[in-house]
Amino acid sequence: MSETNQGGCGGDCSCSGGGSGGFDRRTVLKGVGATLGVAAFAKAMAPLTEWKDSTSVDEFLQMHYRELDKDQLAAVMKRLEDETKADYGADVSISDVKAQKGVKFGYALNLSVCVGCRRCAKACHEENNHDRASGNSYIRVLEMTKGSMDMEHGNADYNHAVPKSDKFYMPVQCQQCENPPCVDVCPVEATWKEDDGIVVVDYNWCIGCRYCEAACPYHARRFNWNKPEIPKEEINPDQSYLSNRIRPQGVMEKCTFCLHRTRKGKMPACLEVCPTGARVFGNLLDPNSEIRKVLAQKRVFVLKEELGTRPNFFYFFD
């Protein structure tokens, strides 16, 4: 081993070594390293400055939906209304409709009469204040080849006159599973199953990791890539905290069976626009409901039964 290397300096360099004036290589490298480190740190932290503009202190300190008491929740909803007014110029009313006792929602869809006109997807888009630019909707209508039951082979991008004689059409949305894999994987408990069977998301608690999107076998969850852009006059003002209020950027969202409507006794928006009456909605706990008659009288199946998710969304044939 050469002794010249002990000063931390290469043999050929012009520095005089031993720290007598100028910089030795180690100091320079340390300096460069430190500068790069500080720069990288500053760059990494830069989004925080933008975040400060878009997130208020109240929003940052807001607790989980289920930990908010009545007054706190009212304050949160008031703040959200004000933010919608400021951002979109629209006067909206955000409420918090609770699950009804003795109600468990079920949905059934008649594949024999669905023509694949996609009006349900459009109604969902409008009812739930989806981003206009991306054409988002909680419903994906799949064009399926007759004889096939595998939804993974369905085509959602068809654009021709429907129904085609060799095809059938299968709208797929959140199945509100009894055993929802999306809830299990959420690392922050931002999504859960309510007492009436609806799986909901606290959009202000969601961190946008998209685990739930990956976990859902029905491809039912959507991610807000952008802050939704909706013209002021197209915003649906009848909103609720857990369903169709305008979502922030970077969070997950999903079909809630229009709980702002259905928890007030109304039909979901996708059912009301269906021109063929393919959709049946109701209370699974009421033995006289239409949905129970479907289950009793029709040939019913659920999607991907083998996964054990136990959907509350049923498909049937005449």
Next chain:
Amino acid sequence: MANKQNAGRLVIAIAILMIGGIITVLFTSYIIDEQEREEYEIYEDGIQTTWTPGEAQFEVEINRPTGVPMVDSGKKNYDGEAVMVRCNTCHDSKEMNLLVTSSSQLKDFHQGLVFNHGELSCLSCHNADNYETLRRSDGQVIAFQNVMELCGQCHGPRMRDYKSGLHGGMVGHWDLQRGGRKRNNCIDCHDPHAPAYPQVMPVFPPKVRAGKTVKTETNH
């Protein structure tokens, strides 16, 4: 000895802290549980909205034709609007050929009427004695408003499904204790002369995403 005493004190202090922590956690979780339970007491605008199976408070209304159907005469009035005529405008005074079974045999009126409803002919449903009414297969005359009764003669299983609420579009409330419901009539969706649901262009076409092209097919 001093060291040992100090160590003992430290252990006791840590134990006290841990017990305190456990108690705090238990207490807070109990409080949260209480809060959750309270939240599920369901009130909306001060009214308890718990659901109890019981009598429907609101009615299910079925759409009905408002009167006799009117037929486009093919003429326009001074405002450019189509002149619509009642059935008996012609059928009262004209002698009908009762042997006509399809629209292609008609020479004067109902031109271009598309008929595609099984083996039926005009008088299977229309009443030759009074064209502003309908006639069932058993000869009973029924008004146009009750047209569903006519459809139900042949389409029994479909009618049964309709009555159970499994067929036909509707708007309104699923919960008849909180609001009414309006249901479609057979002929709101099905043209009685060609009842198969027609082909339509789907609305809300898919958006083109990066790396993906959407094919627009034109063949029908």
